[in-house]
Amino acid sequence: MxxxxxxxxxxxxxxxxxxxxxxxxxxxxxxxxxxxxxxxxxxxxxxxxxxxxxxxxxxxxxxxxxxxxxxxxxxxxxxxxxxxxxxxxxxxxxxxxxxxxxxxxxxxxxxxxxxxxxxxxxxxxxxxxxxxxxxxxxxxxxxxxxPPAGADATDSLQATPLPxxxxxxxxxxxxxxxxxxxxxxxxxxxxxxxxxxxxxxxxxxxxxxxxxxxxxxxxxxxxxxxxxxxxQASALATDLKHFRVHVNNGQTVNVGSVAQAEAFIRQSGATEHRIEPRESTxxxxxxxxxxxxxxxxxxxxxxxxxxxxxxxxxxxxxxxxxxxxxxxxxxxx
The missing domain is CATH 3.20.20.30 (Luciferase-like domain)
Structure with missing residues (x-):
């Protein structure tokens, strides 16, 4: 393989x-x-x-x-x-x-x-x-x-520890x-x-x-x-769905259900939106x-x-x- x-x-x-x-x-x-x-x-x-x-x-x-x-x-x-x-x-x-x-x-x-x-x-x-x-x-x-080896650490900022x-x-x-x-x-x-x-x-x-x-x-x-x-594999994938939500402020998001799409629209305060079904891949x-x-x-x-x-x-x-x-x-x- x-x-x-x-x-x-x-x-x-x-x-x-x-x-x-x-x-x-x-x-x-x-x-x-x-x-x-x-x-x-x-x-x-x-x-x-x-x-x-x-x-x-x-x-x-x-x-x-x-x-x-x-x-x-x-x-x-x-x-x-x-x-x-x-x-x-x-x-x-x-x-x-x-x-x-x-x-x-x-x-x-x-x-x-x-x-x-x-x-x-x-x-x-x-x-x-x-x-x-x-x-x-x-x-x-x-x-x-x-930082380079030997660099002076005095008064410098590092994301420690250094692994x-x-x-x-x-x-x-x-x-x-x-x-x-x-x-x-x-x-x-x-x-x-x-x-x-x-x-x-x-x-x-x-x-x-x-x-x-x-x-x-x-x-x-x-x-x-x-x-x-x-x-059996197909049956396990029966409920698998994808939706892409577009709202009028330019935001887009991918969600797994219409309910999630509607929640995103409510929470974003969007006045215009489009819910686009996406085919599962x-x-x-x-x-x-x-x-x-x-x-x-x-x-x-x-x-x-x-x-x-x-x-x-x-x-x-x-x-x-x-x-x-x-x-x-x-x-x-």
Whole structure:
């Protein structure tokens, strides 16, 4: 097999569960993923929702690092617009000092929630002083870059501690602009096809990253559901939906239900809006069928690593899906 498999986990809370059970399953998934040969696991950031138990990937990263041995662990991603780039750098320098060589910093541009949580997270922040997303990312990159050896630290500001091996840096995005920004800063780029699977956007973004990074391959995040039969996998994906909301202040957001779309519109105070259904691009089927699809993407776009998002809330089915995917890869390798 010519590509790696990694995981994105959102700590979904299944019906009848509480957050503690969902988070315990995330830890179990990380331990299983290490046994099954996955390369890394990333934790998502979502706010103000009872359906997902992970608003703070940094906290969960530390816990999973302590419960695994070799698996890379990271954020998929930190929603930088809410935070001080300096504080994000401190957090990930600390994590990288706790587990050198195992920590990934993935950064995203999305809010990770609806306007109510965004306003709460950004209360007191001076937007003009903070700057746009590109400025924030450049500031973060600067704080993560260690000063030259022997540099005078007197009266200087550093994001301490300085780890022996800094966290690897990834920008998560779904546009040419994000791809170019990642290349400009020397960050790895992850195209978020699990959010925007539009083939034209995918192709343009990957081409932009390759051309601006000197041919460096991007990673690709995809939704994939595997079961023993194609029919079973299809049944698990029955309720999987995507909608893109456009409001009159220029904001757009991707959501998973009409109810979430309507909540975004109410909370944003929009007077005009458009809800656009998006076709699901989840890859479903048996392990062989899903790997065949991944192989096609690998051959077409030169993808060397896939970040697998399995949007199944039932814990047993999600674990089984990922086990089947990993086991088939090991057999076929």
């Amino acid at each position: 010519a590509y790696r498999l990694s995981l994105l986990d959102k700590s979904p809370v299944a019906e009848g569960e509480d957050a503690s059970q969902a988070l315990a399953r995330t830890v179990t998934l990380a331990q299983k993923a290490e046994q099954w040969g996955f390369h890394r696991i990333w934790l998502a950031e979502h706010h103000n929702t009872a359906a997902l138990a992970g608003p703070s990937p940094e906290v969960l990263i530390a816990w999973i690092l302590a419960h695994t041995q070799n698996l890379r662990v990271g954020s998929g991603g930190v929603m930088l617009q809410h935070y001080s780039p300096y504080k994000v750098a401190e957090n990930f320098n600390l994590l990288a000092s706790l587990a050198p060589g195992r920590v990934d910093l993935g950064v995203g541009k999305a809010p990770g929630g609806l306007p109510l949580s965004t306003r709460a997270l950004q209360q007191g922040v001076h937007a003009a002083e903070k700057g746009d997303f590109a400025s924030q990312l450049k500031a973060l990159d600067g704080w993560l870059t260690a 022996p091996l800094p966290a690897s840096r990834f920008l998560l995005g779904a546009s040419e602009g994000s791809a170019q920004l990642a290349a400009e800063l020397g960050w790895e780029f992850v195209y978020a096809a699990h959010i925007n699977g539009n083939e034209q956007d995918l192709a343009r973004s990957l081409d932009a990253y390759r051309s601006h990074s000197g041919g460096r391959p991007a990673l690709l995040a995809v939704q994939a559901i595997v079961a023993s039969t194609a029919e 989840a890859i479903t089927g048996t392990a062989e069928q899903v790997h065949r699809h991944l192989q096609q993407l690998h051959q077409r776009y030169g993808i060397e690593e896939f970040i697998i998002d399995t949007p199944v809330s039932q814990g047993a089915a999600r674990l089984k899906s990922l086990e089947l995917l990993a086991s088939h890869q090991l057999v076929a390798a």
